[in-house]
Amino acid sequence: MSDIFRGVWVVAYRELLRFIQERSRLFSSFAMPLIFLVIFGAGFGETIGAMVPGVNYLQFMYPGIIAMTVVMGAIMSGISVVWDREFGFLKEILVSPLGRSGIMLGKSVGAATISVIQVTVMLILAPILNISLSILMILQLLLVVFIISVSISGLGLLVAARMKSQQGFQLVTQIIIMPLIFLAGVFFPVNNVPLWMEFISKINPLTYGVDAIRQIFLGSEAAAALSVSIFGHTMSVLEDVLVVVVFGGILMLIAIWSFSRQE
Amino acid sequence: MLCTLLLPTGGKATVNGFDVVKQRAKVRESIGLVFQDSTLDEYLTAEQNLKFHAYAYKIAKTEREQRMNELLELVELSERRKSKVSTFSGGMKRRLELARGLLHSPKVLFLDEPTQGLDPQNRRHIWDHIHNLRRKNNLTIFLTTHYMDEAENCDRITIIDHGRIIAMDTPDKLKDSVGGDQVRLKAEDNIKAAEELRTKYGISAAIDNDEVTFNIAQGEQFLPKLMRQFDNSLLSISVHRPTLDDVFLKMTGRAIREEEVSFRDQLKKMGRRGGH
Numbered sequence: 401m402s403d404i405f406r407g408v409w410v411v412a413y414r415e416l417l418r419f420i421q422e423r424s425r426l427f428s429s430f431a432m433p434l435i436f437l438v439i440f441g442a443g444f445g446e447t448i449g450a451m452v453p454g455v456n457y458l459q460f461m462y463p464g465i466i467a468m469t470v471v472m473g474a475i476m477s478g479i480s481v482v483w484d485r486e487f488g489f490l491k492e493i494l495v496s497p498l499g500r501s502g503i504m505l506g507k508s509v510g511a512a513t514i515s516v517i518q519v520t521v522m523l524i525l526a527p528i529l530n531i532s533l534s535i536l537m538i539l540q541l542l543l544v545v546f547i548i549s550v551s552i553s554g555l556g557l558l559v560a561a562r563m564k565s566q567q568g569f570q571l572v573t574q575i576i577i578m579p580l581i582f583l584a585g586v587f588f589p590v591n592n593v594p595l596w597m598e599f600i601s602k603i604n605p606l607t608y609g610v611d612a613i614r615q616i617f618l619g620s621e622a623a624a625a626l627s628v629s630i631f632g633h634t635m636s637v638l639e640d641v642l643v644v645v646v647f648g649g650i651l652m653l654i655a656i657w658s659f660s661r662q663e
Numbered sequence: 664m665l666c667t668l669l670l671p672t673g674g675k676a677t678v679n680g681f682d683v684v685k686q687r688a689k690v691r692e693s694i695g696l697v698f699q700d701s702t703l704d705e706y707l708t709a710e711q712n713l714k715f716h717a718y719a720y721k722i723a724k725t726e727r728e729q730r731m732n733e734l735l736e737l738v739e740l741s742e743r744r745k746s747k748v749s750t751f752s753g754g755m756k757r758r759l760e761l762a763r764g765l766l767h768s769p770k771v772l773f774l775d776e777p778t779q780g781l782d783p784q785n786r787r788h789i790w791d792h793i794h795n796l797r798r799k800n801n802l803t804i805f806l807t808t809h810y811m812d813e814a815e816n817c818d819r820i821t822i823i824d825h826g827r828i829i830a831m832d833t834p835d836k837l838k839d840s841v842g843g844d845q846v847r848l849k850a851e852d853n854i855k856a857a858e859e860l861r862t863k864y865g866i867s868a869a870i871d872n873d874e875v876t877f878n879i880a881q882g883e884q885f886l887p888k889l890m891r892q893f894d895n896s897l898l899s900i901s902v903h904r905p906t907l908d909d910v911f912l913k914m915t916g917r918a919i920r921e922e923e924v925s926f927r928d929q930l931k932k933m934g935r936r937g938g939h
Contacts, residue, residue: 403688406718406719406721407719409718410715410718410719413715413718414704414707414715417707417711418704418706418707421706421707422706487701487704487705488698488700488701488702488703489702489703489704490702491668491696491698491702492702492703492704492716492763493719494668495668495691495694495696496691496716496719496720497688497691497692497719497720497721498719499688
């Protein structure tokens with residue numbers, strides 16, 4: 401057991417070290433969401449106006465973009481495994497006494513920690529968008545971000561468990577993961593869309609991650625009309641997180657199993 | 664398999680007394696590895712790479728600092744400890760990997776073609792380190808190489824062909840096993856010379872490339888005797904102690920095999936050094 405914990409922190413520690421040392425990653429992690437916000441916000445903001453009374457489009461989209469950053473970061477935990485495999489470092493990890501599950505969870509915790517840092521930086525934008533923050537809210541947000549990130553990295557790690565090349569991983573990301581992100585309610589609420597889209601969105605676990613983060617930002621009352629409702633029941637933050645954790649947990653288990661068998 | 668990266672399809676193996684299937688964690692703690700391809704994190708510094716290793720192998724802090732200093736000194740990388748590995752040359756990387764493989768004081772060190780792709784200076788360097796290590800530590804070194812001259816350094820050599828062990832012995836005994844020394848001579852009439860060798864000494868000699876060649880044990884003592892009594896006029900004569908190259912060729916055949924999979928196993932020759 402202690403081997404697994406050591407694995408988690410050693411691997412996560414290295415992920416962080418890498419993140420801090422690569423200036424470009426540090427920068428792009430912040431620039432990408434900003435670009436999305438500025439372009440989409442400016443493009444749609446005027447046309448759409450208020451989503452519900454008191455929530456304009458930018459205020460709606462901002463939590464969505466934050467959630468998107470978290471989801472992308474979590475998926476990237478997978479690319480980090482593929483990267484290590486391609487450049488050989490994975491072997492160094494695999495021949496060490498660290499357990500396989502510790503390695504996978506370490507990648508996941510590493511990605512989650514990076515997400516927490518990114519989200520903290522992105523909070524600077526909140527006052528500009530007239531979103532009020534409180535200490536309690538920030539703590540709740542960062543906790544939820546961490547949990548969601550660890551869970552969703554299960555998806556990235558599952559894809560990566562047997563993937564040999566980064567190109568392969570990018571391809572899977574583009575045809576499976578990007579659509580999932582777009583259908584997760586980042587740019588529009590998932591309640592007023594064509595039936596087929598609503599169906600896909602509501603079985604898409606990422607939707608619940610986005611919803612949880614948005615509810616924390618906008619407060620459950622303001623967000624009520626925009627939140628995901630299943631058969632008339634509006635999801636609460638806790639229920640949202642639970643959905644993501646169960647889904648991510650299952651994928652993580654399969655990922656660890658698949659990874660241990662392969663390596 | 665011995666490094667626990669692959670599961671054996673059959674049979675049993677132990678490393679440092681631990682079973683490679685049932686006691687994987689124990690095996691992993693007892694071995695150090697240097698792979699053929701670099702397994703360093705190039706975006707981190709030399710020191711960070713070593714630290715990662717120390718954490719992964721649960722080395723206590725005081726011991727870690729001391730071992731790191733010692734080993735960086737040994738592989739002559741102390742001044743570059745804060746540089747990123749991506750700025751290192753191939754030889755430096757290999758040396759750093761050697762240091763890393765030794766950081767947790769393994770009982771068995773596996774080296775997979777440690778000098779592959781390095782220039783002669785670096786090769787020499789790496790081998791000096793290996794000799795050094797062996798002298799100072801109680802360490803078994805298990806290495807694979809396809810440079811036969813490197814295999815000469817080993818206490819025991821195993822030749823593997825198509826996944827099967829075809830020979831395992833000390834370098835000297837292996838050389839004897841190919842039929843002693845090889846003598847090459849040129850005579851005015853090679854055919855007659857070969858004929859004379861056959862009738863006088865019962866040696867079956869082969870003629871190729873204007874030369875008569877045959878194998879004989881203790882060639883150096885045979886030559887003077889031969890020269891005194893030989894009727895044909897000799898132009899040149901030489902005796903070769905067989906090299907491991909000859910042993911290898913003799914045992915695995917001369918043909919270059921085309922199959923992609925066999926590229927590694929045909930070139931692969933495993934040497935073993937006992938450190939005791």
